[in-house]
Amino acid sequence: MSSSKFIAGADTIIRVAPLLDCDRVRPESIVITTGALATAGATSLTVTITGTPTPTQTILATTNFPLPLNFIEANGREHLVWVTASIDPTTITLTVQPLKRAIASGAIARFPVILRNRQQATFNPNNQNQDISVFDNAGWQDSLTTRLGRGLSMNGTYLPTDAGYNICIGVEFQKADLYWELEFPKPGCESDNLFTKGEIFWGFGSSQVSIESSADNMIMANIEVQSRGKVTRIMAV
Structure with a gap:
């Protein structure tokens, strides 16, 4: 079992979209x-x-x-x-x-809409061992690795006029799911422009937004997305 943690900084793009239908199709x-x-x-x-x-x-x-x-x-x-x-x-x-x-x-x-004004984004796959009961053999238990907790955390100073922030907080209150996409900068130097796009991760999940009002009346928020199902990785091209 392996676990990796990615911290995204400058030039990283996060896109979001609400999922109002049952079909989980990439927008x-x-x-x-x-x-x-x-x-x-x-x-x-x-x-x-x-x-x-x-x-x-x-x-x-x-x-x-x-x-x-x-x-x-x-x-x-x-x-x-x-x-x-x-x-x-x-x-x-x-x-x-x-x-x-x-x-x-x-x-x-x-x-999909770009989430702006974020200070950092952390994508942290969370593999967990969980005991399960197998009922065809009474009293016997086994364990398996679950991948239900892949998390994307996006803290920042957001504006109420930012569409990305409104999507994230809107799906939380509507109990809908969120499409999220994390795109890293393309690798390499500008002089040998061999890549056109960086690595991309995307998936669907539920959104939870914690809000704090600062002394200067800015919206300090941490947006947590708990992924459900598969997270897709697209290699840099």
């Missing part, structure tokens, strides 16, 4: 780009959806469990947008909660 990576200018108070956004390969999945969202997305304009201005209806790959209009501010044409949101 497709898509880019959502706004079309015409959307005025403050608008409840719809004209968009185009792109991805490689061409997206085929529907992203679930409802009025009771809206999907938060961060749209970023070309000048860097960011907007937290709550989508209240499912997003089909052919969708050209998003149904959203009333916008706080106008959003310019060409603003971009990505899904």
